[in-house]
Amino acid sequence: MSSYELTVPGWVFMLMSCGSMIVWAAWCYFRVLTTPSAAEHMHAPLNIDTHDLDT
Numbered sequence: 001m002s003s004y005e006l007t008v009p010g011w012v013f014m015l016m017s018c019g020s021m022i023v024w025a026a027w028c029y030f031r032v033l034t035t036p037s038a039a040e041h042m043h044a045p046l047n048i049d050t051h052d053l054d055t
Helices: 008-034
Strands: none
Touching: none
């Protein structure tokens, strides 16, 4: 059985890959958790006449 060692470029690539995925996931969680709720940015009037009762 032979043993394999990770070279310096392998370590750099692995750390950059794992680090970028952690940063990307943290950014996504931040964006989702800091987005205002739907009630805070409602742009439509509350009483909309859809003319459903006229038919």
